[in-house]
Amino acid sequence: MLKGRTIQTVLTVSSGVLIVGLVGATVFVGQQQGWLTQLERWVMNTTGGxxxxxxxxxxxxxxxxxxxxxxxxERLPRLEELANGAPSYERSRARFMLASDWIEQGEGGRAIRTLDGLDLDYSLLGPWVLLKRARAYELTNDLNRSKETLQKLLETYPESLAVGEALYVLGRYDEDYWERAIAEHPQHPLTHQLVREKLEGNRDQPELLLFLAHNTPDSERMSEIRDYLVQRFSDQLTPEDWEVIGFGYWQQWEYGKAASAYSRATRTPETLFRTARGREIAGNAIAARIDYQQLVSEFPDSREAGQALLRLAASSPPQEAIAFLDQAIANYPDQAAEALINKANILEQQGARTSAAQARQSVLNQYPQSEAASRYRWERAKAFSSQGNYIEAWRWARPIAINTPNSSLAPRAAFWVGKWASRVNRTEDAESAYQYVLEQHPESYYAWRSAVLLGWDVGDFTTVRPKSPEIVTPTFYPHPPAGSEAFRELYQLGQYNDAWKLWQAEMGNRRDKTVDEQFTQGLILQTQGKYLDGINAIWNLTQRDTPEEREEWQALRQESMYWKTLFPLPYSELILEWSEARNLNPFLVFSLIRQESRFEKEIRSSAGALGLMQVMPDTGRWIAEQISFENYSLINPADNIKLGTWYLDYTHQRYNNNSLLAIASYNAGPGNVNQWVQRFGFDDPDVFVEQIPFPETKGYVESVFSNYWNYLRIYNPEIAQLMER
Structure with a gap:
């Protein structure tokens, strides 16, 4: 944590004396005002200072x-102090941030004075200094100086992506600048906004519609634009256009429309597979089978062909399915293990148990490191455990963590190896298993369960509610691993809108982002309040499959910023306030909100639940009556957290502060939870979680407490130190 220490600048005392000797009282006055005179800047440059x-x-x-x-x-007084200090990099940063704050407050005159000459002193952000100066002149109604400043930007920094914004603003005075923006800066988000403005009132401009389809497929209302293109201008679209349209539909889960578009794109393994899969999801099974078969025929060496055979087998009668699976086993090693397991299941259903057993044994012998082998091992381990044969369960589960350490089953299997070892009094083996989970899978739900069983003070299901752990938050924004230095500087200075626009202009509609770029995408999305997309962008790094990408991802996971971005702390003041008022562990509230809404304040579920804590309207009305709360809105973060924490307190009270049952009840309702307790008992909470019959609720419980554990290990110094050891 930064302790407010002062930073010495490189500018030495002797050089400062030299400057004063040269420019005398002029420098003294200039420094008192905080801005360098032209002569002072000349001296600084010529003396290397x-x-x-x-x-x-x-x-x-x-x-x-x-x-x-x-x-x-809160920061204004300190910024003014730093902005009036001796020339330094920090002083330039302070002036830039201070001027931005003045502009935000409508203080154009102050901003202009603060920005005077800063483009020369702070060349990294020189173009953005001019953008801000132009905006400041607008605030003072000096439009001529504003235009002159923007034109200076075009002349001085012609290669800067900030030019896209300058052209957009100058287009208000001369529309020729807008045409330049479209031609020269198609990736800039303000160019996209410009194109949308041009389409208002006249959508029959296919070149502009295609511009958006190609350059901004994920933005709002793009499905409408794609629909209009397809309905009105399909005869003008090229195969490349169709692929772009198909990709846009696919990203928005409109699989039927995606399939139709992909079918008219250039035939590749990917476009053919997505045509087939999209039709299958949309319910057109016959057409999907034809497409899958064409894919296997036209691109037999592709990875997608192996996937197509698995899909064909899934929709075929037994004998035909076995033929497809045999083809996959023989020709596609990546799909062979999955095909063998599927074949074994069909043989089992036909009564050919010996052949089924042989197929499964082939998976264990030939593909021990496959996900299919681990799933089969886990099913066998659970079966032996249910019979009370914990030694055999242990024997079947142990290789999962060894052979497939990156599998989602690995931490679960290793944890239960520990549980089963403890049941047969193999205490050292149990502790070793728990320590393995903490070391190898520190982010998992089972790491928390392992920490509990190792005796760590992290809160168990019955003790987690009243805990109030220390929370240490970051002291500055992290340095993004990707993007230009200008982007990184803007981000770290909290200039989110500028950073977001620059990032979009730099990345455009690239689908081949590197690991660092995809992480940075998630980082910057969160600054726009798009926590769902931001968290998903980072979580989806788990899907990278090349060895190089997996190595880069693993390296990124060693950085604290990775975890802090994956588990952010938005709305912290509100959450801390109402957690204290309800006597709730604040990390538990953060965790539930992350699971319910990913911190999207206006999100609505398919069932109609609203807001951060996904409160149903009827439940919200009932809670409001209990606490005499009128004129609330479920999409208002303050109101939603006030109501949601009351209900979380209520579910805890119903179950004697057992957080497992309270969280399960929050998702599935008290009626279901009561039935499960009566049906399964509650002697072992870990067994109870495994027995929850609703997959959604079982996953929900594990996810909420996994979130809790991650917030604890990331932001609580005591647990962070234990994890380091």
């Missing part, structure tokens, strides 16, 4: 970066 040449401090040393985390009114 320019602020631009001062050493950029490390993030941990910066006095400015922590201020980006503070509310504007």
């Amino acid at each position: 320019s602020a631009n040449l001062s050493r950029k401090p490390n993030d941990e040393q910066s006095e400015v970066l922590p201020l980006a985390l503070l509310p504007m009114e």
Whole structure:
């Protein structure tokens, strides 16, 4: 944590004396006002003491970066102090942030004075200094100076992506600038906005519709634009256009429309597979089978052909299915293990138990490191456990963690190896298994369960509610691993809108983002309040399958920013306030909100639940009556958290502060939970979780407590230190 220490600049005392000797009282006055005169800047440059040449401090040393985390009114005095200090990189940062705050408050005159000459001293963000200066002139109604400043940007920084924004603004005065923006900066988000404005009132402009389809497939209302293109201009679309349209539909889960578009794209293994799979999901099984068969015939060496054989087998009668599976086993090693297990299941249903057993044994012998082998081992382990044969269950489950350490089953299997070992009094083996889970799968639900059984003070199901763990939050925004230095600087200074626009202009509609770029995408999405998309972008890194990408992902997982971005702390003031008021562990509330809504404040479920804590309208009305709360809105974060924490307190009270039952009840309702307790008993909470008959609720419970554990190990220093050891 930064302790407010002062940072020495590279500018030495002797050079400061030299400057004063040269420019005398002029410098003194200029420094008192906080801005360098032209002569002073000349002297600084000629003596090598320019602020631009001062050493950029490390993030941990910066006095400015922590201020980006503070509310504007709290940081203003310190920013003014730093902006009036001696020339340095930090001073330039402070002036930039201060001017941005003045603009946000409508103080154009103050911003103009603060920005004077900053484009020369802070060349990294020179184009954005000019953008802000132009905006400040607008605020003072000096439109001529605003235009001149933007034109200066075009002349001085012609290669900068900030030009896209300058062209957009200048187009208000001369529409020729807008045509330049469309031609020269098609990736800039303001160009996309410009195209949308041009389409208002006249959608019959296919070139502009296609511009959006190609450059911004994920933006709002793009499905409508794609629909209009398909309905009105299908005869003008090229195979490349159809593939782009198909991709857009696919990303929005409109699989039937995606299939139709992909069928008219250039035939590749991917387009053929998505045509077939889209039709299958949409219910057109006959057409899907034809497409799968064409894929196998036309691209027999592709990975998609093996996947197509598995899909064909799933929709075929037994003998035909076995023929497809045999073809996959013989020709597609990546799909062979899955095909063998599927074949074994069919043979079992036909009564050919010996052949089925042989097929399963082939999976264990030939493909021990496959996901299919691990799933089969886990089913056998559970079967032996249910019979009370814990030694045999242990024997079947142990290889899962060894052979497939990256499988989602690995932490579960290793944890239960420990549980079963403890039941046969193999205490050391049990402790070793729990320690293995903590070391190899520290983010998992089973890491928390292992920590509990190892005796760590992390809260168990019956003790977690009243805990109030210390929370240590970041002291500055992390340095993104991808993007230009200008983007990274804007992000760390909390200039989210500028950083977001620059990031979009840099990335465009690239589908081949690197691991670092995909992580940074998630990082910057969260600054726009798009927590669902941001968290998903980072979580989906688990799907990277090349060895190089997996290695890059594993390296990223060693960084604290990875976990803090995957488990963010939005709405922390509200959550902490109502957690304290309801005597709830704040990490438990963060965890439930992350699972319910991914912190999307206006999200609505298919069942009609609303807001951060996904409160049903009827439940919200009932809670409001209990606490005499009128004129609330479930999409207002403050109201939603107030109502949702009351209900979470209520479910805890119903179950004597047993958080497992309270969380399960929050998802499935008290009636179902009561039935499960009567049916299964509650002697062992881990067994109870495994027996929850609703897969959604079982996954929900595990996810909420996995979230809880991650918030604890990331933000609580005591547990973080234990994990380091």
